[in-house]
Amino acid sequence: MKNAMASGGVRVRLTGIRRVFPVLDDAGRALRGSGSGVVALDGLDLDVAPGAFVALLGPSGCGKSTLLRLVAGLDRADAGTAVVEAEEGPAGAGGARARAPIAYVFQDAHLLPWRSVLENAALPLELAGAPPEERRAAARAALLQVGLADADARYPAELSGGMRMRVSLARAMVTRPRLLLLDEPFAALDELTRSRLDDQLRALWAELGMTVLFVTHSITEAAYLAERAVVLSPRPARIVADRTLALPAERTAALRTEPAFAREVRALQEALESGGA
Ligand SMILES: Nc1ncnc2c1ncn2[C@@H]1O[C@H](COP(=O)(O)OP(=O)(O)OP(=O)(O)O)[C@@H](O)[C@H]1O
Ligand SMILES: [Mg+2]
Numbered sequence: 113m114k115n116a117m118a119s120g121g122v123r124v125r126l127t128g129i130r131r132v133f134p135v136l137d138d139a140g141r142a143l144r145g146s147g148s149g150v151v152a153l154d155g156l157d158l159d160v161a162p163g164a165f166v167a168l169l170g171p172s173g174c175g176k177s178t179l180l181r182l183v184a185g186l187d188r189a190d191a192g193t194a195v196v197e198a199e200e201g202p203a204g205a206g207g208a209r210a211r212a213p214i215a216y217v218f219q220d221a222h223l224l225p226w227r228s229v230l231e232n233a234a235l236p237l238e239l240a241g242a243p244p245e246e247r248r249a250a251a252r253a254a255l256l257q258v259g260l261a262d263a264d265a266r267y268p269a270e271l272s273g274g275m276r277m278r279v280s281l282a283r284a285m286v287t288r289p290r291l292l293l294l295d296e297p298f299a300a301l302d303e304l305t306r307s308r309l310d311d312q313l314r315a316l317w318a319e320l321g322m323t324v325l326f327v328t329h330s331i332t333e334a335a336y337l338a339e340r341a342v343v344l345s346p347r348p349a350r351i352v353a354d355r356t357l358a359l360p361a362e363r364t365a366a367l368r369t370e371p372a373f374a375r376e377v378r379a380l381q382e383a384l385e386s387g388g389a
Pocket of ligand 2: 175176178295
């Protein structure tokens with residue numbers, strides 16, 4: 113059920129994306145000439161519908177993080193376009209189009225150790241110049257959503273790894289992003305914590321309806337979370353499978369033991385293997 117905080121998602125369209133990283137010589141200069149660059153992505157097309165939850169799977173080094181960074185605008189493609197559909201500006205803004213709010217969650221929580229949980233969660237709003245009361249209220253609401261309402265005065269060093277990741281998720285959600293990019297966010301956590309956070313993430317998505325791109329190495333995590341799974345080949349990443357997962361919208365622990373779940377996991381496994389992973 114979508115609530116009043118629901119922001120909805122934006123469409124993401126990648127067309128003919130190519131990204132080549134220069135190989136540097138000992139002096140740090142880019143080597144020139146054919147074959148001297150690391151081709152991470154070459155001619156990649158991907159269209160993600162607004163509000164979709166898409167998992168990206170692929171072998172280590174194939175270009176998944178590169179892809180997310182391009183979508184986030186943290187890096188530029190050498191060819192092709194990465195479009196995150198912009199929002200219409202408010203009426204009377206002269207047709208100005210704002211960039212859709214995007215949030216990025218990394219594998220490590222990346223919290224500021226000298227700031228409390230509340231101050232960490234409020235950081236994006238502080239950077240955006242929101243008034244103190246407003247950003248504290250929004251940070252409290254986001255911490256409540258990730259089950260950390262009681263921890264707001266604590267400091268990162270006092271938290272478990274799973275709690276830190278939840279603060280990181282709250283910090284991402286505080287701006288009510290319309291696109292949430294997650295790069296192996298729960299990979300370093302134990303299995304139980306990871307599946308709890310998977311459930312929380314899926315619940316946030318069901319409630320708020322943002323578009324989610326989720327990079328993971330775990331086939332079962334991809335099948336459990338996503339509606340669509342895109343499997344990439346070794347570098348340069350090309351799409352070897354693009355599956356709409358035939359699973360119920362309600363994801364519970366019991367689903368993991370169902371034959372339909374096993375079928376999806378097997379199909380994704382085969383796609384990874386056929387791609388040369
Ligand atoms: N800034 C950079 N400079 C040079 N090469 C880079 C840079 N970023 C990535 N690469 C190279 O591009 C390729 C793709 O890297 P990327 O980090 O996107 O892979 P990945 O799929 O996220 O891998 P992993 O699953 O291990 O995180 C790799 O060969 C990597 O070495
Ligand atoms: Mg990566």
